[in-house]
Amino acid sequence: MKISKDTILRLSQYKNITVKLKSLGFVKVFSDNLADALGISSSLVRKDFSMFEITGNKRGGYAVDELIEKLNTILGKDKVQNVIIVGCGRIGSALLNYYRYPKDGITVKAGFDISPADVTSLNDSNIPIYDISELESFIKDNNIKIAIICVSENSATAVTENLIRYGIEGILNFTPVLLKNHADCFISNVNIKSEIENIFYFVHFANQENIEKQS
Amino acid sequence: MKISKDTILRLSQYKNITVKLKSLGFVKVFSDNLADALGISSSLVRKDFSMFEITGNKRGGYAVDELIEKLNTILGKDKVQNVIIVGCGRIGSALLNYYRYPKDGITVKAGFDISPADVTSLNDSNIPIYDISELESFIKDNNIKIAIICVSENSATAVTENLIRYGIEGILNFTPVLLKNHADCFISNVNIKSEIENIFYFVHFANQENIEKQS
DNA sequence: TAGATTGTTAATCGATTAACAATC
DNA sequence: TAGATTGTTAATCGATTAACAATC
Numbered sequence: 001m002k003i004s005k006d007t008i009l010r011l012s013q014y015k016n017i018t019v020k021l022k023s024l025g026f027v028k029v030f031s032d033n034l035a036d037a038l039g040i041s042s043s044l045v046r047k048d049f050s051m052f053e054i055t056g057n058k059r060g061g062y063a064v065d066e067l068i069e070k071l072n073t074i075l076g077k078d079k080v081q082n083v084i085i086v087g088c089g090r091i092g093s094a095l096l097n098y099y100r101y102p103k104d105g106i107t108v109k110a111g112f113d114i115s116p117a118d119v120t121s122l123n124d125s126n127i128p129i130y131d132i133s134e135l136e137s138f139i140k141d142n143n144i145k146i147a148i149i150c151v152s153e154n155s156a157t158a159v160t161e162n163l164i165r166y167g168i169e170g171i172l173n174f175t176p177v178l179l180k181n182h183a184d185c186f187i188s189n190v191n192i193k194s195e196i197e198n199i200f201y202f203v204h205f206a207n208q209e210n211i212e213k214q215s
Numbered sequence: 216m217k218i219s220k221d222t223i224l225r226l227s228q229y230k231n232i233t234v235k236l237k238s239l240g241f242v243k244v245f246s247d248n249l250a251d252a253l254g255i256s257s258s259l260v261r262k263d264f265s266m267f268e269i270t271g272n273k274r275g276g277y278a279v280d281e282l283i284e285k286l287n288t289i290l291g292k293d294k295v296q297n298v299i300i301v302g303c304g305r306i307g308s309a310l311l312n313y314y315r316y317p318k319d320g321i322t323v324k325a326g327f328d329i330s331p332a333d334v335t336s337l338n339d340s341n342i343p344i345y346d347i348s349e350l351e352s353f354i355k356d357n358n359i360k361i362a363i364i365c366v367s368e369n370s371a372t373a374v375t376e377n378l379i380r381y382g383i384e385g386i387l388n389f390t391p392v393l394l395k396n397h398a399d400c401f402i403s404n405v406n407i408k409s410e411i412e413n414i415f416y417f418v419h420f421a422n423q424e425n426i427e428k429q430s
Numbered sequence: 431t432a433g434a435t436t437g438t439t440a441a442t443c444g445a446t447t448a449a450c451a452a453t454c
Numbered sequence: 455t456a457g458a459t460t461g462t463t464a465a466t467c468g469a470t471t472a473a474c475a476a477t478c
Binding site: 433434435436437438439440441442443444445446447448449450451452453454 | 457466467468470472476
Binding site for chain 1: 218220223224226227228231232252253254289290291292296298305306308309310312313319321360361363384385386387391393395396401403405406407408409410411412413414415416417418419420
């Protein structure tokens with residue numbers, strides 16, 4: 001069974017929407033409902049579910065409570081997820097502050113920076129920011145597996161190599177450098193500059209043609 | 216000619232890499248070089264280029280200077296791109312500060328918030344933050360076409376509808392709400408929570424199986 | 431010239447959708 | 455029961471790659 005990133009991103013959306021429906025008092029949800037919300041076909045919703053052995057009732061759809069629970073388990077939300085943020089400049093600090101209390105099942109244990117003194121003023125949380133030299137011992141002592149990196153373009157590759165060497169198995173990369181997946185580490189790239197350029201393109205050429213695909 | 220978001224994101228990466236190669240003194244670049252950097256086939260690089268009529272030399276690859284220029288034109292970097300940031304909480308302010316001076320061809324003209332007084336302390340730039348009530352006149356007076364939204368989940372849909380009504384044609388959405396493309400407005404979603412959940416999934420299940428696809 | 435690389439076509443691969451039997 | 459929705463298979467669609475003639 002091969003699962004793509006797109007599939008997991010959809011599961012996350014199914015969960016978000018189902019949680020919202022629950023708050024609206026829904027007890028069951030149909031594949032058609034979720035399909036409409038995501039702008040995809042109901043076949044895909046059912047196919048996604050069947051890959052994870054999420055089953056429904058032939059006429060009653062999927063039970064909201066059960067669906068949320070199963071999706072949470074798949075997405076690892078049933079356990080506490082400890083992460084660290086490496087690079088606490090503007091973007092890193094924003095994430096640090098956004099997650100200053102555990103939220104959405106995500107706990108930020110620490111931030112790291114080459115110059116903690118310089119970024120401390122951006123830190124509005126109680127989460128400590130340590131010097132990057134403490135990265136290795138912290139990761140090993142606290143058994144950290146996931147890191148979010150927001151360092152400068154220049155240091156992105158070196159920092160990533162170190163993180164992998166120290167045992168990090170998953171990285172969310174906010175630097176402008178495209179990092180490729182590594183045998184021991186799953187990496188996902190969020191390139192804000194490219195996303196903005198993408199908008200520029202489609203706004204400019206919207207008149208003459210197309211428009212396709214969202215993310 | 217149908218161009219997908221993925222294609223444009225690749226063009227943006229081609230440009231980043233080529234700029235780096237130029238700084239290293241490269242004068243020409245081969246499709247194989249770019250393919251390696253992105254982890255794709257050289258056929259795809261050449262196909263992407265041919266869709267935009269970017270041509271090379273049968274033995275000399277692509278001229279670096281010319282390639283950068285053409286990619287910049289396609290990505291709209293030849294003109295000044297004015298954007299606004301709607302919602303200046305932690306993420307919005309981080310972007311505001313990150314782009315406090317025009318950078319990468321992106322100029323942030325203003326921020327907007329329901330409560331400018333509350334977020335002013337986060338604003339480290341000279342970019343003004345206005346009350347959200349001034350959104351319509353500002354967009355129209357300044358002919359703004361692109362907005363980055365970082366508002367709360369609750370207001371995301373309403374804010375988006377207003378932006379489209381005021382004439383915004385492209386939105387980069389950092390809220391957790393999945394916004395669907397609109398006939399008059401291209402929308403790209405960056406869902407940080409989903410991205411983190413995606414990492415969780417692949418780290419957990421890395422042992423048992425797969426690992427596939429990056430973004 | 432021989433060798434290398436482009437530009438493009440055909441083949442492959444994977445993701446999505448349509449369709450429908452099963453069944454609640 | 456009749457009607458509606460799931461679960462799954464086959465069909466379709468689109469994106470990527472392989473292959474190779476053209477040619478610098």
